[in-house]
Amino acid sequence: MNSRLRPLSLLCASVAVFSVAAFAPPAQAEPAGAPADRSAAEVRSLPRTVDPRPSNEELAEELAEIADRSRGRVEVRSIGDSNQGRPVWAARIGDGPVRIQYISQQHGNEPLGAPAALEYVRTLGLGNSFWHRWLRSRVTVDVIVRANPDGHVHDWRYNYDPDADPEYGQAGQGYDINRYHDPAVAPDDNPATEAGHIQRAYAEFRPDIVVDYHMQGRYIDDEGREITASLLWPTHPDVADSDVEAAQQVSVVAERAITRLVPGSNVSLYPGGDYQGIARNAYGLRGSASVLIELSDMGAEHEQAQIRSAYAAMLAVTQSAADGSLRRIDPDRAEQIPPRGEPLPDTERAHPLRLDSLD
Structure with a gap:
């Protein structure tokens, strides 16, 4: 494995590490005439039923129509192909100074972030009210709508790689993409193909904020x-204290x-680990x-509400980054979010591949 690694210092030399202590230049943080937040109205106007599992072909068609x-x-592009030749689609919107990247469905059997991401792209890209135009002037957003198209087809956690014998993943199936973002591993050396695509997209975009959507089992x-x-x-x-605090501010906005x-x-809070390969x-x-x-x-009876939850958080993070309110949140409030608790009785067997302590 060591032959695949490049020193972190060399990798970071080619991609500048940047601070997110301030999400926008101070002179632009609170522009005159900023419109009232209409995130709530957008959530209410979301169709009552959104397709929770669009096929890769349907996703591509929807994105092409939106573009x-x-x-x-809206600029729609492929950031690379999966091992089975399926494009990994991303959509970019806006031209503002604050950069936000949303990533969805790294794990193929965790689907509900992708339809939320698609609806977010539709809203921010096609809406043409003063609020929509103002948001696009304040932020630039890059949305990786479905990071693991092969895993989606096979309805499993991993990417598709029958030659895989991974440290994280399943031999003969594929790699767990969300274990292969280690900054010390260059994209060209990354054994998890789609993780390498995300690394490149991140390096090119250099986002201030990254929000990664997954799914877990059931807990109380x-x-x-x-x-x-x-x-x-x-x-x-x-991780620098300033970047932890900035992420805690984002977490408070999303939770609210x-x-x-x-x-x-x-x-709740998620009981995740500190492994550096996790996004x-x-x-x-x-x-x-x-x-x-x-x-x-x-x-199934809760899927529409869960899609709305993901969509609501996307809009709220965008709004708060655009209007500067994100920087005024006390990061200590994130510590007040309660812990997750125990699995709901009789549900553990329904989620045999959810490695919930590791994202």
Whole structure:
């Protein structure tokens, strides 16, 4: 494995590490005439039923239609192909100073972030009110809509690589993409193909904020209420304090949005580890406010609410980064988000491949 590694110092020399202590230049933090937040109205206007599992072909068609209708406001591109030749689609919107990257469905059997990401691209790219135009002038957003198209087809956690004999993954199936973002591993040396694509997209874009969407099993809090989503910031000890605090601010915004805009929501902290190959830690080490959001897999009757939760958090983080309110949040408030608690009885066997202590 050591032959695949390049020193972190050499890799970072080619991609500048940047601070996120301030998410926008001070002179632009609170522009005159900034419109009121209409995230709540956008969440309410989301269709009652969103396809929770669009095929790769349907996803590509929807993105192409959005790009065509946007009149240049949405740039859709492939950041690379999967091992089975499927494009990994990304959409870029806006031209503002604050850069946000959303990543969805690194694990193929954790689907609900992708339809939320698609609806977010549609809203931010096609909306043409003063609010939409203002957001696009304040932020630039890059959305990796479905990071693991092969895993989606096979309905498993991993990418597709029948030759894989991985440290993290399944021999004969593939690699666990979300263990292969280590900053010490160059993209060209990355054995997990799609993780290498994400590394390149990150290096080219250099986001201030990264939010990575996953799904977890079913859990309850200390009062017996079911957890609907969990989140966490970087926990690797070498992440700069300023970047941890910035990620905690993002976490507070996301938790508030889900709780406020989606009835019945109950958000907890996620008990994640400090391994540096996990995106949450890796991109914190690279200088971004990096946050994990895990939607609970609560069954078909809750899927629309979970899609709304992911969508609401995307809009709220965008709004708060655009208007400067994100920088005024006390990061210590993130520590007040309660712990996740125990698995819901009789559900552990339903999620045999959810490695929930490791993202």
